[in-house]
Amino acid sequence: MTKPAASLRAIPAVEKILQALGDVDLPRPAVVSLVRRELAALRSAETIPAFEEVVKQIQAALNSVRLSRIQPVINGTGILIHTNLGRSPLGPEVVKTLTEIAANYNNLEYDLASGERGGRASYLEQNLALLCGAEAATVANNCAAALVLILRHFTSDERNEVVISRGELVQIGGGFRIPEILEASGAKLREIGTTNKTSLKDYKKALGARTGMILKVHRSNFFMDGFVESPSTEEIAGLALKQNVPFVEDLGSGAMIQTEQVPGIEHEPTPAEVLRRGVDLVCFSGDKLLGGPQAGLIAGQAKLVSALKREPFFRALRCDKLILAALQTTVDFYLAGAGEEGNGRASPVPVLEMMRMPMADLKSRAEKIVASLSGVHIKAGVGEGRAQIGGGTLPRSIIASVTLDLVPKNLALEEFSARLRHGSPPVIGYISGGRYKLDLRTIFAAQDQAVIHAIRVGTG
Numbered sequence: 001m002t003k004p005a006a007s008l009r010a011i012p013a014v015e016k017i018l019q020a021l022g023d024v025d026l027p028r029p030a031v032v033s034l035v036r037r038e039l040a041a042l043r044s045a046e047t048i049p050a051f052e053e054v055v056k057q058i059q060a061a062l063n064s065v066r067l068s069r070i071q072p073v074i075n076g077t078g079i080l081i082h083t084n085l086g087r088s089p090l091g092p093e094v095v096k097t098l099t100e101i102a103a104n105y106n107n108l109e110y111d112l113a114s115g116e117r118g119g120r121a122s123y124l125e126q127n128l129a130l131l132c133g134a135e136a137a138t139v140a141n142n143c144a145a146a147l148v149l150i151l152r153h154f155t156s157d158e159r160n161e162v163v164i165s166r167g168e169l170v171q172i173g174g175g176f177r178i179p180e181i182l183e184a185s186g187a188k189l190r191e192i193g194t195t196n197k198t199s200l201k202d203y204k205k206a207l208g209a210r211t212g213m214i215l216k217v218h219r220s221n222f223f224m225d226g227f228v229e230s231p232s233t234e235e236i237a238g239l240a241l242k243q244n245v246p247f248v249e250d251l252g253s254g255a256m257i258q259t260e261q262v263p264g265i266e267h268e269p270t271p272a273e274v275l276r277r278g279v280d281l282v283c284f285s286g287d288k289l290l291g292g293p294q295a296g297l298i299a300g301q302a303k304l305v306s307a308l309k310r311e312p313f314f315r316a317l318r319c320d321k322l323i324l325a326a327l328q329t330t331v332d333f334y335l336a337g338a339g340e341e342g343n344g345r346a347s348p349v350p351v352l353e354m355m356r357m358p359m360a361d362l363k364s365r366a367e368k369i370v371a372s373l374s375g376v377h378i379k380a381g382v383g384e385g386r387a388q389i390g391g392g393t394l395p396r397s398i399i400a401s402v403t404l405d406l407v408p409k410n411l412a413l414e415e416f417s418a419r420l421r422h423g424s425p426p427v428i429g430y431i432s433g434g435r436y437k438l439d440l441r442t443i444f445a446a447q448d449q450a451v452i453h454a455i456r457v458g459t460g
């Protein structure tokens with residue numbers, strides 16, 4: 001049913017709204033387009049609100065748009081590698097590399113020694129291989145891309161089957177399912193065993209003329225307990241070698257440190273240890289436990305890595321100069337021993353630093369923040385937190401932590417939480433046990449003042 005013309009005439013003109021909005025810190029075409037959309041929506045509304053009300057609604061919509069812009073946030077969730085919050089933050093040295101490379105020309109594919117065209121990121125590839133104890137290494141856009149590249153390379157029309165245990169057909173994060181990735185790569189899934197039990201015999205039986213490769217997927221985001229069995233990596237590797245079938249493991253996170261040295265954290269397999277067990281190739285993420293930029297790292301046998309790099313498809317998955325440079329700095333840090341604890345230096349990898357931050361440091365920061373909140377309309381205290389690695393990594397591991405526990409005096413927790421989320425910078429915490437909590441393990445010490453400011457503004 002169309003509205004009477006009189007009613008439609010009550011919808012304000014775009015120009016008038018734009019005038020009423022004044023200066024808006026968003027690109028003008030984006031503002032105009034939003035105003036048009038909002039006004040168009042009024043055509044089907046029951047009643048047309050007053051002009052001021054329409055302006056208010058549009059301002060609220062503009063605020064939502066403003067908040068949707070990618071921007072820094074303060075992570076008070078206690079989840080270190082929070083996929084929704086951009087996974088691993090980069091350290092100052094890595095950021096410095098990014099700034100320098102971004103603003104200048106560089107030798108990305110130019111050999112300064114000879115003055116001729118050079119290999120892309122060959123320095124990084126060599127050092128990454130060293131770090132992984134591998135013959136060779138290379139890099140793709142992310143671990144999913146690395147996996148697709150590997151699957152496409154090792155499967156063909158005749159040998160299209162990928163042998164994988166049913167216990168490893170996992171979903172990793174939003175919309176990344178191992179079986180779907182396999183299918184999208186043109187490979188055929190050859191599931192073996194059961195959810196909880198797969199034996200070496202199951203692998204043996206599945207191998208044949210149609211086998212392209214054996215894939216093992218690290219169960220990064222869940223764990224199985226009880227009546228569980230799977231053959232060791234060494235056993236599968238022995239079988240793969242005998243049958244001349246490539247054996248690849250998707251590690252997901254790929255830690256470069258001995259994670260079990262951090263209290264509360266389990267051991268996460270390192271690429272080097274997995275390759276030592278006889279796996280031909282591993283792939284893992286750059287922005288999970290490695291603490292670098294988004295990337296998919298591949299390491300293993302030299303002949304396999306160079307074959308992957310010759311795939312025409314590799315070109316579509318290659319990283320840009322910024323990622324390569326950031327990764328280069330990160331990898332060099334690990335090689336220099338900067339990932340090890342107790343070397344007296346601050347870790348250049350923020351995720352590692354957060355993992356190891358002593359409780360006493362967190363407590364003293366929390367106490368200082370609480371003390372500086374006197375006079376603010378809020379009940380503030382120091383609480384206990386349970387920080388997690390996140391990013392689908394080490395789901396059983398909990399790191400003891402310290403929280404700011406806040407109960408605003410005349411504001412509902414939900415409202416307070418929303419105000420902090422909408423602030424500048426946005427602060428993300430969580431509500432638990434009748435309190436709003438901010439876990440200090442994932443908040444940089446340099447952000448403490450901003451947290452205090454956000455709480456003051458939020459309660460004001």
Ligand SMILES: *Cc1c(COP(=O)(O)O)cnc(C)c1O
Pocket residue numbers: 142143144145172176217218219220221250251252253284285286295296391392
């Ligand atoms: C996280 C994860 C991936 C995906 O890695 P991205 O770098 O996000 O593409 C793949 N496999 C496993 C086992 C993972 O944990």
